[in-house]
Amino acid sequence: MRQKTKIKYNQDRLYYIICYTVIAILTLVVLYPIIYIISASLSNADSVVQGRVWLWPVDINLDAYKVLFNRKSIWVGYKNTIIYTVGGTVINLVITLMCAYPLARKNLRGRSAIMFLFSFTMLFNGGMIPNYVLVRELGLMNTRWSLMLPGAMSVYNMIVCRTFIQTNIPDELLEAAQIDGCRDSQFFFRVVLPLSKPIIAVLALWYGVSHWNAYFNAFLYLKNQDLYPLQIFLKELLVQSEQMGETEMVLGNSGSISQNLYVTLKYCVIIISTLPLFCVYPFVQKHFQKGVMVGSVKG
Amino acid sequence: MKKKNTSVSRGITKRDPRKDWELYLFLLLPIIYILIFKYVPMGGLVIAFEDYKVRKGIWASEWVGFENFVKFFQSYQFWRVLKNTLILSLYSILVSFPLPIMFALMINSVRNERFKKITQTIVNMPHFISTVVMVGIVFMIFHCTNGIYGNLMHAITGHYPKDLFASPEAFRHFYVWSAVWQNFGWDSIIYTAALSSVDPSYHEAAQIDGASRFKRVIHVDLPTILPTIITMLILRMGSVMTIGFEKVYLMQNSLNLSASEIISTYVYQVGLSADGTGDFSYATAIGMFNNLINFILVVTVNKISKKVSETSLW
DSSP: OHHHHHHHHHHHHHHHHHHHHHHHHHHHHHHHHHHHHHHHHHSOHHHHHTTOOSSSOSSOOOHHHHHHHTOHHHHHHHHHHHHHHHHHHHHHHHHHHHHHHHHTOTTOTTHHHHHHHHHHHHHOOOOHHHHHHHHHHTTOTTSTHHHHSTTSOOHHHHHHHHHHHHHHSOHHHHHHHHHTTOOHHHHIIIIIHHHTHHHHHHHHHHHHHHHHHOOHHHHHHOOOGGGOOHHHHHIIIIIIHHHHOOHHHHHOOOTTSOHHHHHHHHHHHHHHHHHHHHHHHHHHHHHHHHHHHHHHSOO | OHHHHHHHHTTTSOOOGGGGHHHHHHHHHHHHHHIIIIIHHHHGGGGGGEEOOTTTHHHHSEEOTTHHHHHHHHSHHHHHHHHHHHHHHHHHHHHHTHHHHHHHHHHHHOOOHHHHHHHHHHHHGGGGSOHHHHHHHHHHHTOTTTSHHHHHHHHHHSSOOOOGGGOHHHHHHHHHHHHHHHHHHHHHHHHHHHHTTSOHHHHHHHHHTTOOHHHHIIIIIHHHHHHHHHHHHHHHHHTTTOOOHHHHHHHOOTTTHHHHOOHHHHHHHHHTSTTSOOOHHHHHHHHHHHHHHHHHHHHHHHHHHHHHHSOOOO
8 A cells, every 4th residue: 555655656746747847848938039039139230140149138239229219110100000909999899898788688689680690700701802892992991990990899709798798797786777767778887887897808908909919901901101000010021021131121221220230120129019018918917818718608 | 667677577588679779779880880891791702703893893793603613623723722721720720729738737737826827927928929020030030040040050060051931841830830839828728717617526536546646637637628628629620711811921932832822812812912913703702612611611510519529609
């Protein structure tokens, strides 16, 4: 018996050692590129290109950041991204809540038909070209609306929100309010909204991040550079220039900047575009995870 | 007033729609939105059956029936893009589906809360990196002269390696493994959540019977999250054909096109790209073919799972 417990103990110890080691390695694999990018953006450009940067910054200087912040296009992109993120998220939240609240009522007539109308769009859609034609026909081409209206509501998020309202706002509350003569709209503003703060926070984060990171619609619908979000500039700088070797063209020609500095410049744009999300993320990650779990509860 | 009360207290019985007019008012805007931005494009699919000319518009363009579809099925591009789409998608599922499950099972065994929290925070972080930046990071790190890869190979072998992005074989690995790097932590959240519902008394009972920690993972933890795994697998299998345009397009170049041209990028290439033919009808037909297959897949997979495991999405 004693022998047996000992074997078991040893087995467990081996299992735990493997567990912790694998998790630690995976974490380092995730962490290393992030640290490298930060270090490279802060290092002397020649050191980066010659491969003297491995983990920590070498010959720290902020030249690349200085060059970057002198580019008007970066500021324009930043401003536009903020407009799209804030405006788009507000529209998203309004429409999503307006849709989720009535559909959370189990006794609403026509509820399942309306639900079908919405959920069917998750299974089938028109696709790229019909959407493009629609945006053009509506005259949204080359306007800020083209980035905020076509995705005004995600049906998946709406269902998550509806499930939350259904499970968190008891029917008795509604009945009591109705006995007191409370109308549906009053109930929405005075009871449902205040009680839905957690899910509203989650949805705002989800929608906000997706607007911040989106490039596809801007890529299809915008031609005017003054309307470009940050991601389009990033795409031209990080991806296109990589394919064609034309970094100078994207940033505008300036003979005083060495070829090597362009390499560090790329690390810098990654940092300045991703930093806002990374700064906010540790504080809100709880909410994100909560949202994933609400979403996994079937309604 | 009293009448109203009784109708409410009946609970689930449907209410008189006239009393709910405010609720329908709430639904008005969302329904208008969904009709305009989701159903109108579905109607717009008719251009797949036409020879659509911008000048003539949808109504006046010439009707050609299934000509565009036949043209696609007979073109040599058909098998190429279909094959590329399926390989990329299945490779992606094969790798990125089991990893988060294993990670969740391991992190669930960790008893040190601090270690758990720190590692989870770190591995979840890359999820918030945008596609554009993600592709940029891959390009830079694996750059054959400036990146970590190039410099490392230079330090070891003495000369710079070949450009990996010029190789069609490397494209798939880059696509799949960068996605794994970005999402394995995030994708494991749903499983860690499911694992938190494991009844501790099962573990105690198994421990008394002398089961090691590893055995308890296999026989207690895993069965508990099996329904979640199946649901997630249905979702993934159903989306085999919806592999996203964005990342593939960004990683594409003229040298890896033989592996990287998938259906959605081909639709763009045919219909909208500057060097394409601008053939909207043909592009729509290709896109519609993709969507139809996808629709059939989701419905079928869901039916099968309903029979097999009584787990389904609706």
